[in-house]
Amino acid sequence: MKHFTNILVATDTRWDVHSIVDEAAQIAQRTGAKLKLVDVVPEFPWIAQLLATHHGTMRKLIGREKQEKLDALASPIRDKGIDVKTKVL
Numbered sequence: 475m476k477h478f479t480n481i482l483v484a485t486d487t488r489w490d491v492h493s494i495v496d497e498a499a500q501i502a503q504r505t506g507a508k509l510k511l512v513d514v515v516p517e518f519p520w521i522a523q524l525l526a527t528h529h530g531t532m533r534k535l536i537g538r539e540k541q542e543k544l545d546a547l548a549s550p551i552r553d554k555g556i557d558v559k560t561k562v563l
Contacts, residue, residue: 478502
């Protein structure tokens with residue numbers, strides 16, 4: 475198996491199952507790689523930005539929720555001794 479040093483995993487925390495995260499964690503454990511889990515808060519469509527006066531606040535709340543879910547995904551991976559970081563983009 476090729477030796478990896480850094481693995482980037484883009485996931486969607488709205489899903490119930492994160493098999494790609496589990497697979498990446500297994501590879502990281504076997505190769506000693508660092509793992510980074512990311513999720514994205516999409517831009518609101520322009521019409522929603524015009525109509526929703528607090529769309530910026532809503533994006534921040536969505537980002538905070540996604541960060542909490544990423545941290546929850548990362549916790550059992552960290553317990554296995556894998557270096558994992560999380561970030562919401």
